[in-house]
């Protein structure tokens with residue numbers, strides 16, 4: 001299968017990863033077991049979290065976190081309108097209602113004024129998303145939605161820090177993804193960091209059908225099942241791969257950060273391009289390098305022109321063998337949400353503009369500087385067309 005010459009992303013696998021994947025075959029224990037436990041320990045140590053629970057994806061991790069925290073029917077949960085659809089879907093899985101809040105087009109993260117509006121009247125929880133690896137403003141969440149549970153969607157947040165502390169460890173729970181477009185990968189996979197040990201225990205039960213072991217009961221007998229549960233377990237193949245991926249996570253992040261700094265320097269004078277925001281007092285995880293196409297003002301009045309121009313730019317890059325993708329989508333405008341909740345672009349205009357005008361450039365640890373120079377030259381050769 002031949003792909004683009006310069007892909008958007010490419011995971012890094014080495015001989016340690018290959019050996020790790022074979023290890024469970026030797027013992028025959030391939031479902032959640034000792035390798036998953038070792039991955040959980042490595043992830044907790046890396047992020048500084050007191051505990052970590054692995055599961056089958058960030059989507060199932062978000063569902064587990066919300067369910068274990070007691071989010072259920074009748075509850076309202078604030079979700080940024082610009083995120084992967086999974087953030088909102090997890091709320092619906094619990095029978096609760098997502099309340100979409102707009103994002104700031106300069107950061108792609110929750111806009112504090114929109115959060116304040118969405119939280120008016122009381123909400124059970126807020127799900128700040130550290131989109132593309134940029135830490136969300138968690139102080140604003142605490143100030144504007146006091147008393148609400150906080151479930152950080154840190155699917156893209158590995159290596160993102162605020163004041164030295166890893167994202168995903170600030171809220172009641174933080175959830176990470178190991179999909180291949182993320183900083184480290186286990187194919188599919190997720191990790192939940194729960195602040196409260198009781199919540200951790202509950203979500204560990206719920207990821208495995210709601211069952212718990214009973215101290216003193218004979219090991220050949222079954223446990224009890226006090227919770228509604230799911231099968232959201234990670235396999236031991238994934239756990240083993242997770243351990244070797246975590247061993248190189250800091251090195252992979254350093255390389256992504258260096259490449260992002262190089263894009264920043266080489267593209268700084270392209271006046272029609274909005275470059276990714278830098279975190280104030282924190283570290284960017286650089287899951288993706290997402291720009292805004294903005295020869296015109298990034299607002300609803302110009303959204304169709306921006307969208308056409310952004311697509312022309314992506315086609316131009318694609319013709320040169322350079323793969324790009326829109327940053328992510330505006331969930332309130334996806335058919336399911338738009339139709340079932342009666343939403344429109346004006347409800348969250350920043351998210352809609354970001355959906356229509358953003359694009360991610362190739363960023364992965366093995367991207368060479370020569371390849372990066374090609375990407376930059378191709379962008380510079382593009383004529384955006386500035387008519388309003």
Ligand SMILES: Cc1ncc(COP(=O)(O)O)c(C=O)c1O
Pocket residue numbers: 057058059060083084086087129131153155156176177178179189190
């Ligand atoms: C912000 C966000 N949340 C949740 C998810 C879902 O992650 P997963 O694919 O591991 O279920 C993603 C995946 O891209 C994401 O970007």
